[in-house]
Amino acid sequence: MPHTPTSPNTGPKPSGERRPAPDRGRTLLGPALALVHTGQAPTRSALTSALDVTRATAGAISAELEALGLITVDSSPAGGGRGRPSHRLAVDPSGPVVIAAQIHADGLSIALAGLGGRLEEPVHLPLPDATDPVRLLSAVARAGADLARASGRRCLGAALALPNPVTEPDGAALAALHFAWPSGTPVADLFAEQLRKADLGPRARMPLPSTVANDANLAALAEHRHGAGRGSRHLLLVTSGHRGVGGALVIDGRLHTGSAGLAMEVGHLTVDPQGRPCACGNRGCLNSETDPEALFAAADRTPDPRRPLLEQARELARAAAADPRARAAVDHVVDRLGLGLAGLVNILNPDRIVLSGLHRDLLAAAPERLAAVVADRCLLGRSGRMPIVAAEVTHAGLVGAAELAWEPLLHDPQAVAAGTVAGTRGERQK
Ligand SMILES: [Zn+2]
Numbered sequence: 001m002p003h004t005p006t007s008p009n010t011g012p013k014p015s016g017e018r019r020p021a022p023d024r025g026r027t028l029l030g031p032a033l034a035l036v037h038t039g040q041a042p043t044r045s046a047l048t049s050a051l052d053v054t055r056a057t058a059g060a061i062s063a064e065l066e067a068l069g070l071i072t073v074d075s076s077p078a079g080g081g082r083g084r085p086s087h088r089l090a091v092d093p094s095g096p097v098v099i100a101a102q103i104h105a106d107g108l109s110i111a112l113a114g115l116g117g118r119l120e121e122p123v124h125l126p127l128p129d130a131t132d133p134v135r136l137l138s139a140v141a142r143a144g145a146d147l148a149r150a151s152g153r154r155c156l157g158a159a160l161a162l163p164n165p166v167t168e169p170d171g172a173a174l175a176a177l178h179f180a181w182p183s184g185t186p187v188a189d190l191f192a193e194q195l196r197k198a199d200l201g202p203r204a205r206m207p208l209p210s211t212v213a214n215d216a217n218l219a220a221l222a223e224h225r226h227g228a229g230r231g232s233r234h235l236l237l238v239t240s241g242h243r244g245v246g247g248a249l250v251i252d253g254r255l256h257t258g259s260a261g262l263a264m265e266v267g268h269l270t271v272d273p274q275g276r277p278c279a280c281g282n283r284g285c286l287n288s289e290t291d292p293e294a295l296f297a298a299a300d301r302t303p304d305p306r307r308p309l310l311e312q313a314r315e316l317a318r319a320a321a322a323d324p325r326a327r328a329a330v331d332h333v334v335d336r337l338g339l340g341l342a343g344l345v346n347i348l349n350p351d352r353i354v355l356s357g358l359h360r361d362l363l364a365a366a367p368e369r370l371a372a373v374v375a376d377r378c379l380l381g382r383s384g385r386m387p388i389v390a391a392e393v394t395h396a397g398l399v400g401a402a403e404l405a406w407e408p409l410l411h412d413p414q415a416v417a418a419g420t421v422a423g424t425r426g427e428r429q430k
Contacts, residue, residue: 028053029413032061036071036089037115037410038225044073045086062089068417069154070095070115070409091115096417097151098405099144099158099208100398102215103136105178105242106308109395110143112151113402117226119395123147131179133190141194149201156205156416157405160191161215161397163241168261171212177279178243188212205416211404216246217255217264218400219391223354224250225403227393232352236344238266238337239356239391242310244279244287245340249348269343271336289336292358299329310358317361334366338373345378345386356391363390 028051035041035050048058065071074088097112100119111122123143128135140160148155164176171188173181192210200208220237223229229237235250247266249256257263267287268280275284276294288294292313296303303312319326341353355363363370371388375381393399409416 026414028057028061029064030410032058033065033070033115033413034410036065036091037117037406038230039116041089043086043088047089062087065413066092068413070413070417091118093118094153096154096156096409097148098156098402099148100161100401100405101140101144101158102161102395102397102401103140103179104163104215104397106310108136108140108143109398110140110147111395111398111402112147112153112155113399113405114153115406117222117393117399117402119399119402120147122395122398127179131181133173133179133181133185133187134194136179137187137191138194138197141191141198145195145198145200148204149199152201152203154203154205154417155200155208156409158191158195158208158210159218159401159403159405160187160210160212161218161401162187162212163215163246165262165265166212166214168257173212174262209405209408211407213401213404214246214248214261215241215397215400217248217257218404219246219356219393219396220248220250220354220400221255221403222393222396222400223356223391224253226399227396228354228389228391229352232350234348234350235352235354236341236348236350237354237356237391238341238344238359240291240310240358241356242291242308243293244291245359247344249350266340266344269340271339271343275336286336286340290333290340290359290362294336295329295333295358295362298332299325301325313358314361317358317365320365330362330365331369334362334370335373337362338370339377341370341388342374342377342381345374345380349380351387353386353388354391355388356396360390363388 032047041047041050044058044062048055062073066073070092072090072092095115097114100111100113102109107127108125109122112120144158162173163178165174173185173187174183191212195208195210216239219239223237224235229235233252237248239246245267247264249264267285269286270284271286271289272284276288277283278285278288292309295313295316299316303309316326317330320330374386380386
């Protein structure tokens with residue numbers, strides 16, 4: 001299925017009309033749920049003004065979402081004390097869940113997520129010895145199904161984050177070098193097939209809608225809706241997790257994924273023509289100049305092969321405060337990261353940059369230096385208006401995958417939730 005996220009965070013486009021027409025009420029259910037889901041409508045009066053509707057319409061909409069088992073409406077006075085107390089709105093803690101999963105160089109992570117970006121503690125599994133796609137995807141599907149069955153909650157979808165580019169709309173993996181998958185492996189289809197075979201329990205939507213996407217894209221979505229990117233209009237995220245560098249752009253709440261899902265492959269920007277070799281055959285790409293291996297190379301140190309590389313690179317970045325060799329390595333890598341960011345800023349004109357993975361630690365280790373390199377190379381930076389901030393969301397790939405899995409519900413809560421809401425009374429919906 002297509003996996004281009006829609007935009008809950010931009011909310012509705014208010015028309016200025018104030019008619020509580022029933023069909024308008026239904027079309028506003030999705031935007032209303034998105035506002036509660038992203039924390040932008042904590043009360044019914046906030047919902048009323050965000051949707052630009054009458055109090056009566058907002059009341060009807062919140063009652064409908066409550067009846068669908070998606071939100072709770074608490075009529076006890078909410079804080080603030082200004083004017084009449086408003087009903088508090090929150091996602092229903094016993095509401096539906098989705099399965100969020102991520103395959104990365106160090107293993108598999110699987111978690112359930114409720115609305116509101118509420119991720120349950122993930123299960124982490126080591127990579128199986130054989131990393132062929134079917135083996136990996138069946139392990140993910142089985143682990144997700146175990147969690148869904150054990151939770152007893154309605155399960156409405158699943159999404160998987162991958163560390164490689166994923167085509168749209170067919171969901172094929174390209175350049176999945178970590179696992180040596182053939183280029184063009186139809187991951188979306190294989191994942192759906194493994195979920196069909198898994199025992200998801202009596203309360204899952206069947207067949208369970210599922211989708212796959214690139215992990216940096218999903219991290220950007222997570223930061224935009226629940227983290228350091230909230231409120232930004234043109235959010236650029238750059239990250240280095242294990243090997244290489246990922247980038248993503250969220251414009252007005254929507255991921256910019258290009259014509260085939262392959263936009264924002266920032267890793268092959270040249271930042272040093274004489275630099276380290278990259279898997280693409282060139283030298284000095286952002287990938288090979290600013291990832292964990294690059295930091296170790298700059299420090300002339302060798303990481304322990306038994307420990308996750310990112311963890312060790314983070315320690316090395318933090319050591320810059322006291323260790324001159326680590327300091328020099330951080331400065332070397334930060335200068336190249338700054339060149340890459342400046343190039344992206346000149347092309348994309350974002351209003352915020354969120355740095356994640358190792359880049360978050362590099363920002364913490366050398367914030368002024370990084371800002372100065374960016375400022376020196378781009379007009380926007382020179383004007384002093386280019387905020388570069390640290391990512392905030394823990395397990396952002398998983399939180400972003402959950403966002404993707406929520407898309408159908410946020411698009412039409414009634415169609416998706418009404419089919420399963422009777423399940424709250426113990427019936428299985430066909
Ligand atoms: Zn390259």
